[in-house]
Amino acid sequence: MIRAYNPSPARCRPHSRLAPTPLRCSTGEEAYSVAIALLEFLGEESSAVPVQIFATDVSETAIEPARNGIYADSIASDLSPERLRRFFTKTDGKYRIAKVVRDLCVFARQDVTRDPPFSKLDLILCRNVLIYMGAVLQRKLMAVFHYALKPSGFLMLGGAETVGAQADLFAVIDKKHRIFVKRAIETPSNFQIPVEYNPSRSLNRGPRLPTEMHSTHSFQNEANRLILDRYGPPGVIVDENFQIVQFRGKTGFYLEPAPGDAAQSLNLLKMAREGLLHGLQTALYGARKADKPVRKQGLRVVSNGKGHEVDLHVIPLTVPGEERHFLVLFEDPTAATEVVPEVGGPPAPPASSDDERVKQLQEELAASREYLQSIIQDLEAANEELQSANEEILSSNEELQSTNEELDTAKEELQSTNEELNTVNEELHGRNEELSRVNSDLVNLLGCVEIAIVIVGSDLSIRRFTPMAEKVLNLIPTDIGRPISQIKPNIECPGLEKMIARVIDTVTIQEMNVRDSEGNWYALRIRPYKNVENRIDGAVLALFDIASRRHELELRQARDSSRAIVEMMRQPVLMLDGHLRVQAFNRPFADLFALSADNAIHRYVYDLDAGRWDIPPLHRLLDELLPRQSRCAEFLLEHEFVPARPMKLLVDGIRIDGGEPGSTIVVLAFQDAGGREPAARD
The missing domain is CATH 3.30.450.20 (PAS domain)
Incomplete structure (x- = not known):
């Protein structure tokens, strides 16, 4: 089964490689063009291969003309006579898309930034839509499209669009025409669509360089970067899982790569040097839990067999629309408190190494106790949450079982309803065919009648007329739907509109003799139009040629006279x-x-x-x-x-x-x- 998806039928232009002709970009022509291309490609096998095209737009007003599929007669200059004859039917001076093409397309309102996506699609056409969205929204939509496609599905973008940073999700098939194929990787689980899309602002701001590029090449920012790298404290930026996303300054005194998988070695806790783990772990967990900066002083880290004191700062970083990160800074307290001794003064007594070692061990022991206490509290809280979650799961399981039984019952009801709908659909299909035959019979019947007949509605607008009425009443095919008061007929009949309104109001027949511009006389008869419910729904105008009837009458009288003479x-x-x-x-x-x-x-x-x-x-x-x-x-x-x-x-x-x-x-x-x-x- 071939399934295609077009997220904006009323705003995209069909591409010449897929569409049989470059139609104008309005009223769902791209979806119909894809359907025509598939029908021509499949040929006689089109009935054996199921095809479904979903065409969507955020505006219901834009979808309604696409559902009708009616186009002006000017498309005859863009389409070949063979395609016009095969895929269009001419009705009232306009072209309507054929039923075989219309049945392949389903038009619906959908906002791709908010509504749930389709799934198991063979092809997605999203042309000239992404250019009005920001980078964040484009990245999210690429994940949505990757989820919606089959493993071998294709994505087609506009001439000025690309997958951007999502090259890991799609591979290029045709770079010139922007055709991509889905890569066989797992779709990112987090593709929620943020409400940060403002097309009007994107349209009006015009082409300009991104702010990030401009700021990156700014001399002032470059100077700030050099000062921070040289004189600022070293540090790292980590995510919620303590994975390092950026190194700032020289961090070799405090961090070293951990043995093992390279992807796992970027965890900050695994890269911490000896003596830094407990304080760093406590500070990170405290900052993540309280969402406030945490400071640890007097930690002692061992690097190259030597011990160094370090003060630790963990600061949460919050950016709208992004995950929370943490800035971890390592400060050397001796650099800030170092004092130059006075000349000639007595030297400071050397500190005892054993005392320092004991003090360090006591501090590490206190940090370990504090960390273990926090772990115990977290464990107890987690245990209570697990118990309550277990109880909720048990109750949810019971609810799910009852819901499952209800769903089974609803499934049986839906199956029976589906059978009824199929029966009704078959009946409607038969009635539709019968209505089409009756309409064809009516058109052919009116074409064969040698009488000028015009049918008007209750609002005095023209519904139908015979070919004879085109000459007598000066009508053209595009007059259908226009009020009869806007028509200037060839007959001398002042007050025609009032006569028709009187016939509709009084349900009486009006007759009078009228003359055309060439001097020919006609008998005008206006009678009420009754529908199948015997309700008045307009009027019928009929013009009979009096001259031909008079000639026939005279001829009949002459023959009767001849027979009488013969008898005598x-x-x-x-x-x-x-x-x-x-x-x-x-x-x-x-x-x-x-x-x-x-x-x-x-x-x-x-x-x-x-x-x-x-x-x-x-x-x-x-x-x-x-x-x-x-x-x-x-x-x-x-x-x-x-x-x-x-x-x-x-x-x-x-x-x-x-x-x-x-x-x-x-x-x-x-x-x-x-x-x-x-x-x-x-």
Whole structure:
């Protein structure tokens, strides 16, 4: 499973090596770019490899546009047509990220400096974020990223960023593009994030040299350092565990390296020379416990077989945001109290070495007793704390057991809830697909309707319209969502907005005739829009072309008049349409040819009476003469149209072309030849 993490989707620019195109740095485009790159790389195996991308930001406002995944149509200039067609869908003049890409990304609000980190990630993209943080916060975040990645996980930073002093946590894979891999070492256990991050101050202060570098190269600081090293008392700085972190001055008279592991030999208590251990140990423990300076005088340290007196000072050092340290100073009391003897004066009596030795031993014994007493007190206090801690642990164990039982019960409930959620998810997925199909059907249906239709909401904003409405009402795709009062339609309809509001308020249908700028008349009908709950949620505007309806009405009236005229004639008359199908005939025609309306109307003329009318002379009349001459008189037809009844008929024909498809009429009038010859054959 591939899992990627982007701690700031709304503020980072995707890199050209990972993203398929350098999109603009906003609205989560980096997360979508990584998803597109993975889909293109995996190809047909994308469905078999699970991919999850977590895109986070400290601002919920910045995440919301990223969740929508809607971009302006201007991205078409940055993306290839193939990627646009595969990974985007065009909706209302904008591009929406495809569902196959959107399903790979999860957008959430997270503060990487305070919230718990993700875990077991394959890739972390944190580009152009660390440059706004201080060195302390950067060091803490590197530990967080090291914890969140898998053993083989990758970290990608911005072009101006690096892992800095945390090179022991990450190894360089691609220096140019700032790609690092996690080293196989244990993650530091202490990576709490201090609240010392002020991006605005970091942004406004501009580039400058660090204060530490400036002070290090200051002549004044260099002079101070030389004076302290030459004339100040020697000493060391140790941490809470008494490990030496810095030597100050010459400490060889008081300390010497201990045999064994070099990492363990820097413990101050192990490096103390003979005679210094007990006093140093007492002073260090006292300073750590009371958090106050401790001074020990009259200690005697043995160096190179000779004894020297030394005064010991242990001073706690406290720096905000750092662990507590201690400054240990070794002072020579003889250097401060040495007096030049007077010339000619009597020499001072030499001190007895045995007395000094006894005094030293007594002092060491008193220090040892004091140290042992403090150890005994600490041991008793620790024993009491251990007893109380043991009792708390026993009670906590009982609580944990009950909590474990509750967790087991909650786990079963969560499993059942998860099954229910999976069922609901499947139902929602099916409904989503059904909704997508219905939406597609609606779009295609509106595209095929040859009527100008506009749907507006209850706030009079445009929701949908048909292609026919674009021309009639002067609409464009970007007008969706705009109030209809801001549209200047091509029709003359003052007070359109008030009419729509009246329809919504009164739930009544409004109709009126309007004219467009070209002089065409339309019938405007406004009716309420009802949703599935039968509630009024807007209005529907429909424009019908009155001219085309009037033409159809006139054509229908003309055909009805023709049929009436045919019915009134005493001579047998047959009326056909342009495709030579029977439209009407009168009673004399039905009596002459023994035909009824059921087996003749709307039938092909050559198929009448089981094909008895399919004769060459009739073909010549209908297929050749009338299409060419439009009129023919006394055309002779000799045929046995009715069994056992030979007929000799004269036919007068006329063909009327209406100028539009389906408006052509052919009228044939029959009369008995009665022994007469036709007036004309052609």
